[in-house]
Structures are given as C-alpha cells and as structure tokens.
Amino acid sequence: QSALTQPASVSGSPGQSITISCTGTSSDVGGYNYVSWYQQHPGKAPKLMIYEVSNRPSGVSNRFSGSKSGNTASLSISGLQAEDEADYYCCSYTSTSNLLFGGGTKLTVL
C-alpha cells in the first residue's frame, strides 16, 4: 500500500488561509468517510485535528476544517497563526481494514 499523497510543503502569511490536499483511491479516501488529520510539532507526538472527514474534536480551533471530494480529502486552516507551523498528516481507513497515512505536509507560516 502506497502512502496517501500530500504536498511536501505549503506556506502562508499570518491571517491568510491555506489548504492541504490528501489524495488516495476509491479503496481508501474515496471509499470511506474515515479520514482524519493530525498536527505534529517538532519532537512532539501527533495531535488529532479532524476526524471522520470534517469533525473537530473538542478543544480544536474552528479555524481548522476538513472536507472530501472523490478520492481527495482536504484540510483548511483560516486566519493562519505562527503556532500553526507544523507537519500535518492525513490518515484514512482502507478496504483491507488497515489505516494509511499520507506522506506529510510541512506548513510554514511566513
């Protein structure tokens, strides 16, 4: 199983909005509404930001939102803040009862 495809890097200025894509196949992202997104700061454990495509856990800012169209899921961050600078990973359930991560996207806040 190949990793889900994410852009290696994205950047934006404070206050701007960005979107990170996560492309899979009909056997994973496109086949199930079980896509989650994780934020990871250097040297830290990942943190769940979005689950089931578009749901935010309690305590996660509403500046973070998720969506899906076909085989591509997306994470959007509005009103960029310096603290949003981190690595972001998508993850999807698959038809083989596995979980599959994306390759990760490094977000730089300029």
Add this chain to the structure above:
Amino acid sequence: QVTLRESGPALVKPTQTLTLTCTFSGFSLSTSGMCVSWIRQPPGKALEWLALINWDDDKYYTISLKTRLTISKDTSKNQVVLTMTNMDPVDTATYYCARTGYYSYYYAMDVWGQGTTVTVSS
C-alpha cells in the same frame, strides 16, 4: 483523563525481536468500541500505522509487516504489547501507541503516548 505511555528497549540488535508495551489509563479495552493502535515514525520521515487491536480482541496489521508483527492485550493490566521480529536498522524509529475510536471517532487516533525511540544497531 486518558493517558498512554510506551515502554521498551532503546537499542536492539539486528535480527532480534522488539517488544514494546503500551500502558494506558482513563479507559478500558474491554469497553465496546475501544481500540489501541501502534504507529511508528523513522527520523525525519512520515508516520506509519502498524497494528490495531480492539475490545473484541480482533487484530489488524499493516500488510507490508504482517509477518513480523504481533499485537496483544492484557485488559487486567491496561496494557497492549507489540512484538516485531527480525529487527533491521531500517526499523529505527519513534514508536507511538494511540487510542483509536470505533463507535465514535471512527478509526481516528484521539490520544497519543509521547513515543519511545528505538534504534537498531549492532
């Protein structure tokens, strides 16, 4: 409060078997809908899901490592154990355990341990 903590050797030799323990609190793996996953991250690389065990003792493994992995649980001790055989230097990584949802937070890992770093070297 839900917490998870990974423990195990920091250094293993090539061909040896790695045994990692995830000790958790704040939930029970005998409760319907509860699962625990193991995930690893080589230095500077992406996350890789390895295995999951659920409340009903069903076990799932990443296809590429299925022959080398075994996951098990001890509900009375609130522990999940992962063994990985025939370790190789490419298995050097930080290994995480995480609570994984089923009836809620479907297949999302909502609470993570801090990770344990394993180096494979002779």
